[in-house]
Amino acid sequence: xxAGVSAVTMPKWGLTMTEGTVVGWLKQQGQxxxxxxxxxxxxxxxxxxxxxAPSEGTLxxxxxxxxxxxxxxxxxxxVAPDEVPEAEIDAFVAGFEVPExxxxxxxxxxxxxxxxxxxxxxxxxxxxxxxxxxxxxxLAHGFGADLNTWMFTQPALAAARRAVALxxxxxxxxxxxxxxxxxxxxxxxxxxxxxxxxxxxxxxVGHSMGGAVAALLALRRPDxxxxxxxxxxxxxxxxxxxxxxxxxxxxxxRREATEILSLxxxxxxxxxxxxxxxxxxxxxxxxxxxxxxxxxEAWFGGGRQSLDLTGxxxxxxxxxxxxxxxxxxxxPVAHAEALAARLPVHILEAAGHLPHMEKAAEVNRIIExxxxx
Amino acid sequence: MPQKxxxxxxxxxxxxxxxxxxxxxxxxxxxxxGAATEGQRDAYGGVLGVTxxxxxxxxxxxxxxxxxxxxxxxxxxxxxxxxxxxxVAELMxxxxxxxxxxxxFNQAAKFRYMFGGKAKTPLVIRTMIGAGRSAAxxxxxxxxxxxxxxxGLKCVVPSNAYDAKGLLIQAxxxxxxxxxxxxxxxxxxxxxxxxxxxxxxxxxANIVRDGDDVTVIAxxxxxxxxxxxxDTLAKEGIECELIDPRTTxxxxxxxxxxxxERTGRLVVVDEATPRCSIATxxxxxxxxxxxxxxxxxxxxxxxxxxxVPFAPVLEKLYIPSxxxxxxxxxxxxxxxx
Numbered sequence: 001x002x003a004g005v006s007a008v009t010m011p012k013w014g015l016t017m018t019e020g021t022v023v024g025w026l027k028q029q030g031q032x033x034x035x036x037x038x039x040x041x042x043x044x045x046x047x048x049x050x051x052x053a054p055s056e057g058t059l060x061x062x063x064x065x066x067x068x069x070x071x072x073x074x075x076x077x078x079v080a081p082d083e084v085p086e087a088e089i090d091a092f093v094a095g096f097e098v099p100e101x102x103x104x105x106x107x108x109x110x111x112x113x114x115x116x117x118x119x120x121x122x123x124x125x126x127x128x129x130x131x132x133x134x135x136x137x138x139l140a141h142g143f144g145a146d147l148n149t150w151m152f153t154q155p156a157l158a159a160a161r162r163a164v165a166l167x168x169x170x171x172x173x174x175x176x177x178x179x180x181x182x183x184x185x186x187x188x189x190x191x192x193x194x195x196x197x198x199x200x201x202x203x204x205v206g207h208s209m210g211g212a213v214a215a216l217l218a219l220r221r222p223d224x225x226x227x228x229x230x231x232x233x234x235x236x237x238x239x240x241x242x243x244x245x246x247x248x249x250x251x252x253x254r255r256e257a258t259e260i261l262s263l264x265x266x267x268x269x270x271x272x273x274x275x276x277x278x279x280x281x282x283x284x285x286x287x288x289x290x291x292x293x294x295x296x297e298a299w300f301g302g303g304r305q306s307l308d309l310t311g312x313x314x315x316x317x318x319x320x321x322x323x324x325x326x327x328x329x330x331x332p333v334a335h336a337e338a339l340a341a342r343l344p345v346h347i348l349e350a351a352g353h354l355p356h357m358e359k360a361a362e363v364n365r366i367i368e369x370x371x372x373x
Numbered sequence: 374m375p376q377k378x379x380x381x382x383x384x385x386x387x388x389x390x391x392x393x394x395x396x397x398x399x400x401x402x403x404x405x406x407g408a409a410t411e412g413q414r415d416a417y418g419g420v421l422g423v424t425x426x427x428x429x430x431x432x433x434x435x436x437x438x439x440x441x442x443x444x445x446x447x448x449x450x451x452x453x454x455x456x457x458x459x460x461v462a463e464l465m466x467x468x469x470x471x472x473x474x475x476x477x478f479n480q481a482a483k484f485r486y487m488f489g490g491k492a493k494t495p496l497v498i499r500t501m502i503g504a505g506r507s508a509a510x511x512x513x514x515x516x517x518x519x520x521x522x523x524x525g526l527k528c529v530v531p532s533n534a535y536d537a538k539g540l541l542i543q544a545x546x547x548x549x550x551x552x553x554x555x556x557x558x559x560x561x562x563x564x565x566x567x568x569x570x571x572x573x574x575x576x577x578a579n580i581v582r583d584g585d586d587v588t589v590i591a592x593x594x595x596x597x598x599x600x601x602x603x604d605t606l607a608k609e610g611i612e613c614e615l616i617d618p619r620t621t622x623x624x625x626x627x628x629x630x631x632x633x634e635r636t637g638r639l640v641v642v643d644e645a646t647p648r649c650s651i652a653t654x655x656x657x658x659x660x661x662x663x664x665x666x667x668x669x670x671x672x673x674x675x676x677x678x679x680x681v682p683f684a685p686v687l688e689k690l691y692i693p694s695x696x697x698x699x700x701x702x703x704x705x706x707x708x709x710x
Contacts, residue, residue: 176569252574252577253574253577254577254580254628255627273580273583281567281571284539284571284573285567285569285570285571286569286570286571286572287569
C-alpha cells in the first residue's frame with residue numbers, strides 16, 4: 001500500500017451520535033483540495049456540519065453517496081495522491097474495515113455521561129471530558145440551550161485539557177428553579193460549579209447569555225480566569241431580537257419552534273427536525289417556561305438587554321477575544337465590530353448566532369490557539 | 374436518561390399529578406390494587422399494575438375502589454369533575470363502554486355546552502384497547518374512533534412511554550373529558566422518559582421518521598408495525614414518512630396535510646375496523662384538502678369489518694401485519710396512474 005492513501009470516515013460529533021447521513025459532497029471525485037477545505041456535509045441528530053480536509057490531497061474515490069446513512073467510522077471516501085493507481089484505491093476500499101474501538105475507548109465512551117453536582121442546593125448537570133496539563137476550559141451555553149450546544153467544540157478542546165460543559169440553572173438537565181434568574185444568580189451558579197468541580201483556574205468560553213455570565217465571572221474572579229472567549233455574546237450592547245426571545249419562550253409546537261430556531265442560523269436548512277424535537281422536549285418540562293420567563297424579564301425586559309459590560313471588559317487583565325457570525329439575527333454583529341479596536345475580534349462569514357456549530361472547525365481552531373496562549 | 378416502560382410512565386404521571394394537585398383522584402375497579410395478604414391492599418396495583426403504590430401514598434379517599442359497575446364509576450367521575458375534582462376513572466376494557474355511554478357521551482361530553490360554558494369537566498377515562506391476546510371479540514376491540522366522533526370528548530392513543538407520560542399529564546390538566554386509550558400489549562414497551570413531569574400538547578402529531586416517498590399514518594401499536602415496514606422498505610429504497618397523530622381528537626391535520634403535499638402518497642394503518650374509522654376519516658381529510666397533491670390512491674390497512682376472532686391464527690390474520698403494511702406502501706409507491 002502506497003504512503004498517503006487515507007480514509008475519510010464518518011466522524012463522531014457529540015454524545016448521542018451513533019450514525020450520520022451524507023448530505024452532499026462539496027468536492028467532486030478527482031478534485032484536489034488544500035488542508036482545511038470543506039469536503040462534505042454530514043447531517044447529525046442535531047445539525048448539519050461540514051467535514052474539512054485533515055491534509056491536502058485528491059478526492060480519489062467517493063464511497064458513500066449523498067443520502068447514505070452510516071455508522072461512525074464507516075468509510076466515506078478515499079484520499080490519495082494522483083499517482084496512486086486505481087487498482088490500489090480499489091484494494092483500499094475492499095480491505096477497509098471499520099476499526100473496532102479498543103476496550104479502553106469503549107470504557108471511555110461509556111464513562112462520558114453528564115453528571116449532576118449540587119451548588120447551593122441547586123442540582124446542576126455537567127459533562128466533564130478530557131485531561132492533560134493544560135488549564136481546563138469551562139463552556140457556558142446561551143438562553144434556552146444546554147451543554148449539547150458544544151457537541152462540536154468540547155471534543156476538540158478536550159484533546160489537550162479538561163473541558164467541562166455546564167447546564168445553567170433552568171436549562172438542560174439542571175434544576176428548573178432559576179432563583180432571581182438574573183446575571184448575578186447565574187454567575188453564582190457557575191462560580192459554585194467551578195468550586196464543586198475543584199477547578200482552580202479556567203479558560204472561560206461563553207455563548208450568548210453564557211458569554212455575559214462568563215464575562216461577569218471573569219470580572220468577579222480575575223485570579224481564577226486564564227482567558228475569556230465571548231461567542232455572539234450578550235452584555236455587549238442593548239440590542240437583542242426580542243421576537244426571538246418571546247417566540248422561543250412561547251413556542252409549544254413543531255411548526256412555530258422550527259420558524260423560531262431558524263433565526264439562529266445563517267442557513268435554515270441546518271435546523272434538523274430532531275433539533276427542534278429536542279427543544280420541544282426541554283420546553284415541555286414543568287418549570288421551564290416559568291424559569292425562562294424570569295430570565296427573560298431580568299435580562300431582556302422591555303426587549304432590550306439590561307446588562308452592558310462593554311466598559312468593564314476593558315478592565316480585564318486576562319486575554320479576551322470575541323467571535324461572531326456575520327449574519328447573526330439575534331444579537332447584531334455591530335456589538336463585535338465596536339470592540340474590534342480594543343480586542344481580537346473574529347467575524348465569520350456565512351454564520352448566524354451559532355458560529356460554534358455552523359463553523360465548528362474554524363471556531364475550534366480560534367479557541368484552541370487562544371487557550372494555548 | 375432512564376428507560377421506562379409504558380406501565381411505569383403512566384404510574385409516574387399519576388403519582389406526580391396527584392402530588393402536585395390534591396384534587397386529582399383515581400377511581401375504578403381494583404385501582405387500589407387488589408387485596409392480597411393482610412395489610413397489603415395494593416398487592417397488584419390494579420389488574421395490570423399501573424396504579425401500584427398510589428393507594429399506599431394517597432390513601433382510600435383519593436384511590437377509590439368501586440364495585441363492578443361502569444355506569445356508577447363514570448357517573449360518579451363525571452359528577453366529581455363538574456364539581457371540582459380531577460378524577461382519573463378507569464374503564465378497564467374499552468369494550469365495556471356500552472354500559473356507561475350515557476355518562477360519557479350524553480353527560481360528561483355535553484356539560485360545558487349544556488351549562489353555557491359555566492361548567493368544566495376535567496375528567497380522564499383510562500381504558501385498554503387492542504387485540505393480540507386471544508381475549509376474543511368482547512375484550513379485544515379498539516373503539517377509539519367512536520370516542521373521536523363525539524364532540525366534547527378528546528381522545529388520546531399513545532404509542533410509547535415518553536408520549537404516554539406527557540399525554541396523561543396533559544389529559545389530567547385539561548379541562549375537558551379525555552378518553553385515554555392504552556394498548557394492552559404495549560405496557561412493557563420501554564423508551565427514554567424524563568423523571569420530571571412534562572405535558573405534551575394535544576393535536577400535535579409526532580413525526581416518527583422522515584421520508585419523501587410515502588406518508589404513513591399509524592396509531593398505538595400500529596406505529597411499531599409501520600416502523601418495521603418502513604425499515605424493510607428503506608432497504609428497497611423507499612423512504613416513508615411515519616406520522617403518529619398521538620391524539621385523534623383534536624387531530625393534527627396540518628402535519629398530515631403538509632406531509633402528503635410533499636409525498637403525494639398516503640397509507641393509513643389502523644388496528645380498528647374500517648367502517649367510519651380513523652383510517653377512513655384521515656383518508657377523507659386528505660381527499661378533501663390535498664386531492665391535487667395525490668399521485669396515487671390512498672390505501673388503508675385495517676382490520677376487516679368483523680368482530681375480533683378468538684382463534685389465534687385468525688386473530689393474527691385480523692391484525693394488520695408489517696408485511697401487509699409494507700405491501701400497501703409498495704403498491705402506493707409503485708402506482709403510475
